[in-house]
Amino acid sequence: MNGSGALYLALDFGGTKLTAATRFAGGSGWAAHARQVSPAGGRMADDWGLMVALADEVLAGRKAAGIGVSFGGPADFQRGIVLLSHHVPGWEQMPLAARLTARYAAPTLIDNDANAAALGEQRYGAGSAREHLLFVTVSTGVGGGWVLNGQPWRGSSGVAGEIGHMVVDPDGPRCLCGKNGCVERLASGPYMAADAVAALVAAPGAGPLLWEKSAADLTRIDGRLVAACAAAGDPLARRLLLRGARALGVGLGNAANLVDPGLILLGGGVTKAGPLWWDTVRATVRDIILPEVQVAIEPAALGDDAPLWGAAVLAAAAADGGRRV
Numbered sequence: 001m002n003g004s005g006a007l008y009l010a011l012d013f014g015g016t017k018l019t020a021a022t023r024f025a026g027g028s029g030w031a032a033h034a035r036q037v038s039p040a041g042g043r044m045a046d047d048w049g050l051m052v053a054l055a056d057e058v059l060a061g062r063k064a065a066g067i068g069v070s071f072g073g074p075a076d077f078q079r080g081i082v083l084l085s086h087h088v089p090g091w092e093q094m095p096l097a098a099r100l101t102a103r104y105a106a107p108t109l110i111d112n113d114a115n116a117a118a119l120g121e122q123r124y125g126a127g128s129a130r131e132h133l134l135f136v137t138v139s140t141g142v143g144g145g146w147v148l149n150g151q152p153w154r155g156s157s158g159v160a161g162e163i164g165h166m167v168v169d170p171d172g173p174r175c176l177c178g179k180n181g182c183v184e185r186l187a188s189g190p191y192m193a194a195d196a197v198a199a200l201v202a203a204p205g206a207g208p209l210l211w212e213k214s215a216a217d218l219t220r221i222d223g224r225l226v227a228a229c230a231a232a233g234d235p236l237a238r239r240l241l242l243r244g245a246r247a248l249g250v251g252l253g254n255a256a257n258l259v260d261p262g263l264i265l266l267g268g269g270v271t272k273a274g275p276l277w278w279d280t281v282r283a284t285v286r287d288i289i290l291p292e293v294q295v296a297i298e299p300a301a302l303g304d305d306a307p308l309w310g311a312a313v314l315a316a317a318a319a320d321g322g323r324r325v
């Protein structure tokens with residue numbers, strides 16, 4: 001941190017948390033950082049009010065030269081508009097960039113959280129100094145963002161990177177999106193847990209450790225418990241965790257064959273499942289990629305703050321008056 005140079009305001013509207021931070025141009029780390037839980041059952045106006053209070057707190061009366069926003073849902077970068085939130089009602093078609101610019105008299109750029117996280121990792125995290133990368137978060141959902149030639153790649157309608165709904169098993173189970181056998185349907189924490197519960201309902205003996213650790217209360221089974229029981233040798237948990245890891249590996253391998261990013265970074269809660277999961281993802285990618293394709297599969301470095309770091313990059317780009325970051 002230093003006291004000179006432009007001040008950038010970075011905002012992260014996550015699914016469950018709101019975060020605001022400031023950063024000086026050329027400084028290292030955050031000048032100020034504030035986070036609050038998004039109220040359960042809240043609406044857009046509640047999140048907006050909380051975020052403005054956090055932003056005012058971290059700005060402490062100073063003026064931002066630019067504002068960058070990571071939004072946890074579909075957002076139109078070109079128009080600065082939030083399309084909707086899957087968690088909070090009232091965000092539909094919200095002109096968030098214009099609204100922030102009106103309030104803080106600073107140019108604003110917004111993007112979805114996966115693109116922002118990819119950008120954050122590329123500039124400040126595990127992808128530092130790489131021109132190309134694919135960032136994938138494997139958590140309650142599976143989302144992805146590309147950086148190609150040093151710039152976010154959003155696609156022709158802003159939805160590039162949807163690896164979570166890449167179909168890897170057309171005969172697989174039905175996903176919320178309406179298709180069968182998506183990466184997210186097989187590899188995300190809640191879906192692995194739901195499949196474990198269904199299997200235990202059908203045959204309680206299929207996963208003795210899952211049964212024991214959940215104390216026969218199947219509502220306590222989540223992705224984390226599936227991963228822990230898989231590591232401890234539970235056959236059902238192991239089958240589901242490795243099925244998810246293979247599904248993800250097929251998706252990543254195909255993405256690598258198509259785009260040749262050289263580096264894929266994985267973040268999110270499921271990536272904490274341990275070496276069994278990582279080894280399976282990497283081995284599957286090796287099975288899928290062509291012999292001439294080189295790709296490293298590595299953990300992301302910035303954790304929950306990756307989208308916020310990306311927002312800081314967007315803030316600097318907004319201050320420079322450009323759309324290139």
Ligand SMILES: [Zn+2]
Nearest residue numbers: 165175177182
């Ligand atoms: Zn799907």
